[in-house]
Amino acid sequence: MGAEANPIAAPLAEVARKHIDGATGIAGLKRLSGGASQEIWSFDATTSDGAVPLILRRAPGGVRDTGRSGTAVALETEAELIRLAGAAGVPVPPVRHVLTEEDGIGQGFVMDRIPGETLARKILRDEEFAEARPKLARQCGEVIARLHKIDKATLPQLRVATGKDEVEQYFQTYKQLDYPHPVFELAFRWLRDNAPPDTAELTLVHGDFRNGNLMIGPDGLRAVLDWEIAHVGDPMADLSWICINPWRFGNIDMPVGGFGTREDLFEGYEAGGGDKVDPARVKFWEVLGTLKWGVMCMGMASAFLQGDRSVERATIGRRSSETEVDLMRLLAPLKGTE
Amino acid sequence: MQDQPSAIELVEAVTEFIRNHAMPQLQGHAAFHARVAANALDIVKREMEIGPEAAAGELARLRALLARDGTMEELNRELCVRIEKGELTLDTPGLKDHLWETTLTKVAIDQPKYSGYRRALEESGQGK
Numbered sequence: 384m385g386a387e388a389n390p391i392a393a394p395l396a397e398v399a400r401k402h403i404d405g406a407t408g409i410a411g412l413k414r415l416s417g418g419a420s421q422e423i424w425s426f427d428a429t430t431s432d433g434a435v436p437l438i439l440r441r442a443p444g445g446v447r448d449t450g451r452s453g454t455a456v457a458l459e460t461e462a463e464l465i466r467l468a469g470a471a472g473v474p475v476p477p478v479r480h481v482l483t484e485e486d487g488i489g490q491g492f493v494m495d496r497i498p499g500e501t502l503a504r505k506i507l508r509d510e511e512f513a514e515a516r517p518k519l520a521r522q523c524g525e526v527i528a529r530l531h532k533i534d535k536a537t538l539p540q541l542r543v544a545t546g547k548d549e550v551e552q553y554f555q556t557y558k559q560l561d562y563p564h565p566v567f568e569l570a571f572r573w574l575r576d577n578a579p580p581d582t583a584e585l586t587l588v589h590g591d592f593r594n595g596n597l598m599i600g601p602d603g604l605r606a607v608l609d610w611e612i613a614h615v616g617d618p619m620a621d622l623s624w625i626c627i628n629p630w631r632f633g634n635i636d637m638p639v640g641g642f643g644t645r646e647d648l649f650e651g652y653e654a655g656g657g658d659k660v661d662p663a664r665v666k667f668w669e670v671l672g673t674l675k676w677g678v679m680c681m682g683m684a685s686a687f688l689q690g691d692r693s694v695e696r697a698t699i700g701r702r703s704s705e706t707e708v709d710l711m712r713l714l715a716p717l718k719g720t721e
Numbered sequence: 722m723q724d725q726p727s728a729i730e731l732v733e734a735v736t737e738f739i740r741n742h743a744m745p746q747l748q749g750h751a752a753f754h755a756r757v758a759a760n761a762l763d764i765v766k767r768e769m770e771i772g773p774e775a776a777a778g779e780l781a782r783l784r785a786l787l788a789r790d791g792t793m794e795e796l797n798r799e800l801c802v803r804i805e806k807g808e809l810t811l812d813t814p815g816l817k818d819h820l821w822e823t824t825l826t827k828v829a830i831d832q833p834k835y836s837g838y839r840r841a842l843e844e845s846g847q848g849k
Contacts, residue, residue, distance in 0.1 A: 563797040704827035717844040
């Protein structure tokens, strides 16, 4: 689709002229893949000093989707969280403008387009990232600590979810999907018996801190993206989610995203001002994270059976069993590992 | 008795067609989805090879664990209820072995290259 034919091109050019210094228009508008609950558009603001690379994150079709996941924050809230995180020293793409009604292209915001790579397979294998890889786990720890230290009084209204809340939420989803998984039952039972006490101090939690949402350059971590499921919860959740086996992309002995060690992650976290890491709580969240991914795979199978005939969705449904192996290794190890 | 080629051989032929002839002529999304389709047929083939014997073993273990008869789905549903209630735990004789054996078979069909599966095989002494 040419920029001229795209109905958002003209209003977006007007947004650029109003909110980007020296912008005369836009170029290179294209929709990026990814983001089921959000549209992501790449474009440049054209100025006499050159192009300013930008991203538009927008509600699908411009309007808030009523089918949007119940756990996702509004786009305006996401923009506010990115601003707060940036002020706290978390690398994020600066937000340039939050769309208003008079902009005429619905709900969303414009932010800088940070150059780099989000694809795990490239980050974990390409020579370009060889120097970045050994530094990443520590950097992730430091950055996670900074986002956890953001003063809760300054946060916009956010969902609060403790470990127990999340276990029950996913248990309900699992029950609704109505297909027996004895290993998942074992994991739910273990999680109920091992939930951290509610006295654990709650903080801002990114909620999806993992490969794919981290913009990486040859110099290391450049930006933390996708704040749409941020909430207030147990800070250990962010230290565990990036360690679940699916995010290691085959590098099973590098628990942090396939690139680093837990020791480096935790050292970075504590050096960055985070509380002392509690290994029992981290394990609880690793079991829960693994189980969450397994239940999401079941959801894919269910969507397929209800008429979304995507072969990709169908095969993701068959990935539940991978998470069952991971859960069995965590809960019923064959050897004294993990 | 059906004539040759067997169902497994037919699935293999279609998979080879997709990988070696169709995919090289496709681009972008279509090429990606063709690869996914070939991978799905690999699952079908492995399930046809491994599934029947594995299912018989799973059913026999479920009958022993639950001390009753029933279909595979009925018995798995009952196993779920009893694990949820805490009536069967990892300390129950046979449960851990049953869950491991069933899980390893499922992934052997779905994704035998999965890192967690390969590591579990090593840890169980079956690693290659």
